[in-house]
Amino acid sequence: MDRKLLDILVCPLCKSPLIYDKPRAELICRADRLAFPVRDDIPVMLEDEARELSSEETDALYK
Incomplete structure (x- = not known):
């Protein structure tokens, strides 16, 4: 994923x-606890396409 786009x-x-999670190909929003998919290097920034992060995943973001 292009660094300028991420910025x-x-x-x-x-x-x-x-936050870009490269292994899972997702963009993470800590505040809303959502993960937006990245498909073929294109971020899918739709609320309906996002998945909710589990409490374990959210806790791991703050470590």
């Missing part, structure tokens, strides 16, 4: 910065 992308819901 300008924000969560479509709360406008928080996103």
Whole structure:
């Protein structure tokens, strides 16, 4: 994923910065506890496509 694109992308819901999880090909919003998929290097920034993060996944983000 292009670093410049990552620098300008924000969560479509709360406008928080996103974290790229390369192994899972997801963009993570800590504030909303959502993971947006990245398909073929294209971020899918739709709320309906996002999955909720489990409490374990959220806790791991803060370590």
